[in-house]
Amino acid sequence: MLKTSKFLILSWLSVTALYTYAQNPAADPAEISIDLAKEKAPMxxxxxxxxxxxxxxxxxxxxxxxxxxxxxxxxxxxxxRAHSLLVTGDGEAALKWxxxxxxxxxxxxxxxxxxxxxxxxxxxxxxxxxKPFAQIGFMPQALSTHPEPYRHHWKPGDNYSDIFTGWAYPPKxxxxxxxxxxxxxxxxxxxxxxxxxxxxxxxxxxxxxxxxxxxxxxxxxxxxxxxxxxxxxxxxxxxxxxxxxxxxxxxxxxxxxxxxxxxxxxxxxxxxxxxxxxxxxxxxxxxxxxxxxxxxxxxxxxxxxxxxxxxxxxxxxxxxxxxxxxxxxxxxxxxxxxxxxxxxxxxxxxxxxxxxxxxxxxxxxxxxxxxxxxxxxxxxxxxxxxxxxxxxxxxxxxxxxxxxxxxxxxxxxxGKMSGSRVLALSNRMYPLKKVLDSSIRGARTDIGVLASKDKKAAAVMVWSYHDNDLQGPAEPVNIKINNLAVKTVIVTHYRIDDKHSNSYEVWKKMGSPQNPTAAQISELEQAGQLQTLGKPRQMQVKSGSILLNIELPRQAVSLLKLDWK
Missing domain, CATH: 3.20.20.80 (Glycosidases)
Known part of the structure; x- marks a missing residue:
């Protein structure tokens, strides 16, 4: 009981993965390495x-x-970018129209x-x-070489080609x-x-x-x-x-x-x-x-x-x-x-x-x-x-x-990643050629990484993805960030999973209401915002590096944001 309480108090930052690994010696932590000194290209x-x-x-x-x-x-x-900016009609909104x-x-x-x-x-x-990415289209009815029929009334389940009416034709x-x-x-x-x-x-x-x-x-x-x-x-x-x-x-x-x-x-x-x-x-x-x-x-x-x-x-x-x-x-x-x-x-x-x-x-x-x-x-x-x-x-x-x-x-x-993309390696990230050939279908999930560095900040995005929509246990991930030229950093852990930044799971727990109350809508709006996993923490940089140990559920995404003065 004492060990469990201590685990809960210390939260996510280093004890989580170590505790999980101790309970499951067969677990094989994903190893991620970030080199802030090796800039690749602008972020x-x-x-x-x-x-x-x-x-x-x-x-x-x-x-x-x-x-x-x-x-x-x-x-x-x-x-x-939006379609139909030159289409003829009264401005009524409808699906695909x-x-x-x-x-x-x-x-x-x-x-x-x-x-x-x-x-x-x-x-x-x-x-x-x-800024508009302004699409010049489609054809006004008065200019169309095939003006009738013009307005379609497509709905899900209909033949998709039903949408191609008079607006899709050349001008006269x-x-x-x-x-x-x-x-x-x-x-x-x-x-x-x-x-x-x-x-x-x-x-x-x-x-x-x-x-x-x-x-x-x-x-x-x-x-x-x-x-x-x-x-x-x-x-x-x-x-x-x-x-x-x-x-x-x-x-x-x-x-x-x-x-x-x-x-x-x-x-x-x-x-x-x-x-x-x-x-x-x-x-x-x-x-x-x-x-x-x-x-x-x-x-x-x-x-x-x-x-x-x-x-x-x-x-x-x-x-x-x-x-x-x-x-x-x-x-x-x-x-x-x-x-x-x-x-x-x-x-x-x-x-x-x-x-x-x-x-x-x-x-x-x-x-x-x-x-x-x-x-x-x-x-x-x-x-x-x-x-x-x-x-x-x-x-x-x-x-x-x-x-x-x-x-x-x-x-x-x-939106929290800026500056330059830096070298980021994961021993569990599928190679690009493999993904181009066959997507992500192997026995293990893709635990991948993307990292950036700015003047007084760095950010590390980590995800656990697989093509198959199946649930699975959280996996330990060790993240080492190198070449930090400061003594301390503030680390904030943002997370999207079944318990964080997820209005859909909250809606389902409500009973999937199609007419939620005002109080329920307020709760859903709050659940839909980006949330943190624990509170921001100050960490000491040792020999230019810090080590973050997290657990990452299947289909989850984490962003580890580092800030310094």
């Missing part, structure tokens, strides 16, 4: 990018709340521009210090299309100022190998006229594309290579000159979970291979090797609005599996950046919120009814 906030299908959620109650939280967690401006009514025509076919709804979307971003007049883009960018400069709009990124359309009902050359023509409109309004604006889907496939690679070639040596459809503006290159990357005998099994190999392919292609051209590369959508799978009821493999989304997957994949994205030597700017997590939907319905979102899910706390952890 770029490539995670500070988010996106979603339904633009009208932006200015709704829970949308504003979540955007405020996302803006607050990042030390740099967050970029936001949004509209702004930016373009209509009078009885004589003359353009009528209306920026009210787009302004309300971009105002919401800019007021929070966020490319000059009017280019003038629409010109007037939009011109209006943005007038409203927000030249300097602000110069900090945005503009991109044309989305997934032309799926969301486009024209030919490849018609898409290149669409791009040329849009890019010309952007540059006529603001020559210093940054424009690119093409946000291709399934980047690892041969078809997508053909698109990507043809697009780069078009922007480099082909005749521009809008100007008649050679080439087209290309200030950024973007593509998509998705994983592929499945249900295996009632168990969710993730697969990050397709997602990371998509990224590797995009990086490799960009690195192979002088035109694209050094321009910003943006993974326009980077997720465990492809349909954010498909819930668990219709897609049982999406059951990973509410709990800590989504959190540990996110930590493990972002670490590999940095590894791929190092390998290919390209200008990796950002990876858009296509995950936001779905207004007025059932609690924890299984959408791929960061929050449900204003309550943050565990995955959002991974981004809060990333």
């Amino acid at each position: 770029k906030p490539v995670w500070a990018w988010f996106g979603y299908d339904e633009p009208n959620y932006t200015y709704m109650k829970d949308g504003k709340k979540l955007l405020s939280e996302i803006a607050a967690l990042s030390p740099v401006p967050v970029y936001v 949004g509209s702004t009514n930016a373009y209509t025509e009078d009885a004589n076919g003359n353009p009528i521009y209306s920026w009210k709804i787009i302004d309300s979307i971009f105002d919401t971003y800019v007021k929070r210090g966020m 007049d490319y000059k009017k299309w280019g003038d629409l883009v010109y007037n939009w960018v011109k209006h943005s400069v007038e409203r927000y100022g030249k300097k602000e709009v110069e900090s945005w990124y503009w991109e044309v359309w989305n997934e032309p190998n799926g969301y486009w009902k024209g030919t490849q050359q018609e898409f290149f023509k669409l791009y040329d006229y849009a890019a010309d409109g952007v540059k006529r309004a603001l020559p210093t604006a940054k424009i690119g594309g093409l946000n291709i889907a399934g980047t690892g496939s041969k078809g997508a690679q053909q698109w990507l290579n043809a697009f780069i070639k078009h922007c480099t040596v082909d005749t521009n459809y809008a100007t008649g000159k050679i080439g087209s503006p290309l200030d950024l290159l973007s593509f998509h990357a998705k994983g592929s979970p499945k249900l295996l005998k009632g168990m969710v099994q993730m697969n990050m190999a397709p997602q990371l291979n998509d990224i590797a392919t995009g990086f490799r292609i960009a690195a192979s051209y002088p035109r694209t090797k050094n321009i910003p590369l943006i993974i326009g959508e980077s997720d465990p799978e492809g349909c954010a609005a498909c819930g668990m009821a219709t897609n049982p493999s999406n059951a990973y989304r509410n709990g800590t599996m989504y959190s540990s997957y996110t930590a493990a994949t972002f670490a590999r994205k940095y590894e791929l950046e190092d390998e290919y030597g390209i200008n990796f700017k950002g990876a858009v997590s296509w995950s936001f919120e779905f207004e007025n939907q059932p609690w924890f319905f299984g959408f791929r979102d960061l929050a449900t009814n204003g309550v943050d899910k565990p995955v959002l706390n991974v981004f809060r952890m990333f």
Whole structure:
């Protein structure tokens, strides 16, 4: 009894792992080593990018709340990408649908521009210090070569191709299309100022190998006229594309290579000159979970291979090797609005599996950046919120009814990492090649690490991830941090697991209410915030090093934050 009490009092910092190991001599602690003197590259906030299908959620109650939280967690401006910014309609929000009514025509076919709804979307971003990754799409009804049917009414379980209605077709007049883009960018400069709009990124359309009902050359023509409109309004604006889907496939690679070639040596459809503006290159990357005998099994190999392919292609051209590369959508799978009821493999989304997957994949994205030597700017997590939907319905979102899910706390952890990435090694981290070949399917979990160092701080992110959604005992992890040039540090341990930073587990213990009380909602909101494991502690640095011994449950994520004066 005395030993147990002493264990509880001393908490997490060194006794936890030693006590567990003593009770289980067969335990094999994971060994992690951090060298703060060996800087690898800047700790770029490539995670500070988010996106979603339904633009009208932006200015709704829970949308504003979540955007405020996302803006607050990042030390740099967050970029936001949304579909359907030029779609015709009354601004009603629905799954896989949004509209702004930016373009209509009078009885004589003359353009009528209306920026009210787009302004309300971009105002919401800019007021929070966020930046649009402004998507030029989709086709207004009055410009579409196939205007009917136009408004779809898709719901989970329906055929996904039902969403591709009149908005997905080429324009009947490319000059009017280019003038629409010109007037939009011109209006943005007038409203927000030249300097602000110069900090945005503009991109044309989305997934032309799926969301486009024209030919490849018609898409290149669409791009040329849009890019010309952007540059006529603001020559210093940054424009690119093409946000291709399934980047690892041969078809997508053909698109990507043809697009780069078009922007480099082909005749521009809008100007008649050679080439087209290309200030950024973007593509998509998705994983592929499945249900295996009632168990969710993730697969990050397709997602990371998509990224590797995009990086490799960009690195192979002088035109694209050094321009910003943006993974326009980077997720465990492809349909954010498909819930668990219709897609049982999406059951990973509410709990800590989504959190540990996110930590493990972002670490590999940095590894791929190092390998290919390209200008990796950002990876858009296509995950936001779905207004007025059932609690924890299984959408791929960061929050449900204003309550943050565990995955959002991974981004809060990333927000505490700054300065430079430093050398971090774990004897339990799967090699990148192994993950690219077969994801994380071995007998043991991936206990991986990502570390950073700034002038007066360091941070170590550690996760325990496996593709199989199974529970398992916590494992001891020994973390040695070397080359600390100070005498003392304050160590704060942030944790995401079944008991910390986890609104979903709290909701389940409440009985999974679909109409929680005000008191329950308050409790859920608190549970959704990033929490610490124990209190911050002061530690003495001995011979330039400290040793942290923790226990890490399966699918958990820890961030060990060191601060000094």
